[in-house]
Amino acid sequence: MILTHPKIDESIGNRIISNVIAKQENTEVRHLDKLYPDFKINIKAEQEALLKADTIIIQYPIFWYSTPAILKQWIDQVIQFGFAFGDDNYNLEGKKLIASFTIGSPVKDYPQEIIDKIIFHLQGLAEYCKMEYVGEIFCNDINGYSDGAKENAIKAANNHAQKLLKLINSF
Numbered sequence: 001m002i003l004t005h006p007k008i009d010e011s012i013g014n015r016i017i018s019n020v021i022a023k024q025e026n027t028e029v030r031h032l033d034k035l036y037p038d039f040k041i042n043i044k045a046e047q048e049a050l051l052k053a054d055t056i057i058i059q060y061p062i063f064w065y066s067t068p069a070i071l072k073q074w075i076d077q078v079i080q081f082g083f084a085f086g087d088d089n090y091n092l093e094g095k096k097l098i099a100s101f102t103i104g105s106p107v108k109d110y111p112q113e114i115i116d117k118i119i120f121h122l123q124g125l126a127e128y129c130k131m132e133y134v135g136e137i138f139c140n141d142i143n144g145y146s147d148g149a150k151e152n153a154i155k156a157a158n159n160h161a162q163k164l165l166k167l168i169n170s171f
């Protein structure tokens with residue numbers, strides 16, 4: 001799992017989901033913000049981690065309909081020509097990619113047209129690199145603005161984590 005969350009200690013959703021995955025056998029959670037607080041990605045280490053994986057889960061909170069900045073940096077630097085694509089260098093070919101994200105807003109503000117736009121870049125990346133885009137798992141209303149909201153967010157995140165587990169255990 002490639003996890004990004006700049007304030008994981010304050011997180012509800014991404015903390016719950018990544019903790020569930022971290023407890024599984026044969027999984028590794030790479031928290032980019034902890035590994036690279038200065039944004040200086042160790043490209044070789046990231047590429048080696050990807051080579052070891054059969055399934056890559058990109059886990060993040062939605063920031064402005066997109067991803068936190070360090071995830072973009074990671075994509076731009078790690079999924080590079082000569083490693084992930086180009087000539088015969090499709091080293092990620094056949095690996096499964098799952099987009100897994102938390103959304104602060106309610107379901108009504110995120111109809112499928114919006115979700116389709118959110119996932120477009122990861123679907124495109126997978127296709128370009130001959131990976132298999134398996135699908136997306138997401139949950140809405142992940143915010144702790146009030147006690148009730150926080151409880152609901154915890155439930156939604158646990159539900160999300162279980163869906164994700166079910167999916168990866170189905171491979």
Ligand SMILES: Cc1cc2nc3c(=O)[nH]c(=O)nc-3n(C[C@H](O)[C@H](O)[C@H](O)COP(=O)(O)O)c2cc1C
Pocket residue numbers: 005010011012013014015060061062063064065066102103104105106142143
């Ligand atoms: C910089 C920033 C931008 C955000 N942009 C969006 C957004 O575009 N849509 C949305 O629904 N929530 C947005 N949010 C809310 C986050 O998606 C929400 O806090 C997060 O998914 C909750 O996950 P967590 O419990 O792991 O922190 C934004 C939050 C921040 C800090």
